[in-house]
Amino acid sequence: MDEMDRSILAELERNGRISNNELASRVGLSPSPCLRRVRQLEESGVIRGYRALIDPAAVGRGLRVFAGVRLMRHIRADVVAFETEVMKLPEVIACHHITGNFDYLLQVEVADLPAYEEFHANQLAALPGVGTVNSFVIMKTLDAV
Structure with missing residues (x-):
């Protein structure tokens, strides 16, 4: 895991529903490599899932x-x-x-x-x-x- 992965994770922790295009823009990647990294993080179990925060x-x-x-x-x-x-x-x-x-x-x-x-x-x-x-x-x- 490198600094780019950590940046992706930080953004996803703030907003798990962020679009891939917006995520890529915020971390300084183009959409395809960003999506590839997110999928790797999901497949490796670093990202365990996504859920809604309910009041x-x-x-x-x-x-x-x-x-x-x-x-x-x-x-x-x-x-x-x-x-x-x-x-x-x-x-x-x-x-x-x-x-x-x-x-x-x-x-x-x-x-x-x-x-x-x-x-x-x-x-x-x-x-x-x-x-x-x-x-x-x-x-x-x-x-x-």
Whole structure:
């Protein structure tokens, strides 16, 4: 990967729907070599996909919470069971296996605080192997440019 690939990636991160002609212009390439590089980045797995960024509040998910989850035991079967089940929950937008005080950090999106209370009590805490859950309500998100 060279500086041109990095420039292409930076532009695509800002706007994944940019036309190839506009992308080529911004990075200083002609359209054909630019498209060839984008396809190589896609085929090699550097670009894993494209998706729309949805306003959570507009679709009834106005409350974001980070939930730190600590498992009771760390045997492989418990870890696999937790990971399998947590990813089935539509409220869980992202699940990160981390180091530190928690084993997992979940990004959860729900309608409001009562919806999170229900999710926490009846779904999250009921997952296999869950010992403790610490919740962090997001008050404001600053998006990177």
